[in-house]
Amino acid sequence: MSSPRDRDGFDDGGPEGWREPAHLGGDPDAGRPADTPQPPAEPPRPDDGSDHRTDDGPAGWQPPGWDLPAVDPQRPDPQRPDAPSPSAQYPSAQYPAAPRPDAQQPDAQQWPPGQPPVADPRESGASAPPRGGGLFGGGGLFGGGRRERRPGAFEQAFAPQGDPWGTQAWAATVGWTPSDGTGPEDAALAQLVATAPVRPGKEDRPGNVVRGRGNGLDLVACDVLSPLGRDRWQSTHAVTAAPVLGDVPAFRLTPARFWRHGTGGLLHIPSPDPEFDRRWVLLGAEDGPQLRRLVDDPLVRQLLLGSDDGDELWAAAGYVAAIRPDGQRPQLIEHHARLLAAVVGALAAAA
Template sequence: MSSPRDRDGDGFEDGRPAGWQEPAHLGGEPAPGTPAPQDPPGPDTPPAAGSTGSTAADGAGWQPAGWDLPAVEPDRPGLPSAAPAPAPAPTPWPADEPVTKDDPAAGRPRRGLGSLFGGRSRDDDLRKEPVDDDRPDAESYPVPAPDPTDPFGTLAWARQWGWIPSDGTSPQDAELVPLIQSAPVRPGREDRPSRVLRGRGDGLDLVAFDIASPVGRDWVSTHAVTAAPLLGSVPAFRLSPARLWRHGTGGLLQVPSPDPEFDRRWVLLTAEDGPQVRRLVADPLVRQSLLGTDDGDEIWTAAGFLAAVRPDPNRPQLIEHHARLLAAIAGALAAAG
């Protein structure tokens, strides 16, 4: 009886059957009677019949079918290489483009900005008007670019109506500094008047200017003020929208009006009650003028001025709007004086 380790009787040598040899492609010697291996076929040699594999070009050995993948970028004659698309040209400013007769607004000058409190602007109506192609002024012409120092055309508007401009540093402009410091918008100590204009409007002598605040090395317009100098004694008061937060109102009295709707939207504060402030909120023109706004202005008296302020740079429509409010309030104060 033989044990599992005894293989001599079974024809095995070292655990392998007698005459067993490593295959030639694994590095073994060919068995006796086995033909010598031939050179691997070249790339142009067709595969043998029934073959399912392939041989590498360098003769490294047998490889499964599909092992040799095509190159990443094969040479394809007749197809030019793709070039990167050029960057698009920058869009020119509208002011650099000529206006032709095909434009409905060609040959028509702009007649002012849009409404300050919403609604359609006059330019919208102009674009809907029919265009006469036979008119003599329908030739194309360049549109001038806006002046960066006067983006709203305020200076051009002032010169048209005979107002006098100033840079805010003249001796006459020094009287505006106390008015700025008394404004209900909490100005800074270094705030100064800027872009000052003086003229007449709605029967009043008016001065319109910006409150300029220092920002770094430059000055920025933060508020627009229109003021009218007052003659005689006028009590100090503040007319503010009820929706705005108010500061520095300690010791001031609130004067009610006969109109609940007005009291819901506006607040009149004064240091001393009297017939002039009572007349102010009782005047129907004053209430109508204030109720017809967007509740964005504050009105106050100080330093001999009646003034209106709004957090916005000055522009022609805003000056005209403030002038109407100041004219109504000044008329009510004069009637009660």
């Protein structure tokens, strides 16, 4: 018979190898040999950024789409055209094409077909075009550098191009003298241009002036220049004028098909030729013998009826002048000279 003081096998830990189960609070390391590897103290958490997959499956619950596709997805089989492509399986993935052995180097320039290549300034030694500064390109803080504006078709058609019709060269061969229209001798010419029947602008001025003698008259020919942008002018009309001595009444001899402005207070002076009155209109401040003689002269009527009705004639600032909407040229100067010689001769005969 045993007593409470008697010791049995359970006081020494029970039978050999027995231990308290871990779920009942026993020490899982009690009785483990010293050379047994220790398990991890705490299983990894799902949110520590590590891979929790094992050979048997994921370590714990993961949200849908947590796992990324394989690094090298399965390529489509050429023998199976119906096999889905990687872009169809993974639309958001980008797979760069493998470089070909015959591909050019990255620094080689590719040029579109039909366009010549531009020389590389690094190879030719030419200086590269300057780059604009500023926050948005160009000069200044906000790209305020002056940008070159390309002229339109209208500006290119009427922009002065030196001597396109050879007027200056022709004037030099016949002994005429050129001028830029800003000299002291051109002051009266500026007043004449301001009174032209074509209603010029306030900033229009004479330019490309040539002076000489033709058909027995002292003549001056010029262009009417209108401003076109900054420091640019366009030629809109050609003027040829002859200075006259004495008082010549103001008049306007205009084709009937032209629109007329500023004719208030002017009188219509008819001619003895109905055909001439159908095509031409003579307006004057007063009906006097000089203007009557102008339309009665057969040479004046013949020259005007033989023309294309494209010129207007008027008298102002001591000149009798002819104007046409065109650039000045040698043939036009000769045509105007014939008209002015007939008109001045008719006015002088009636004086």
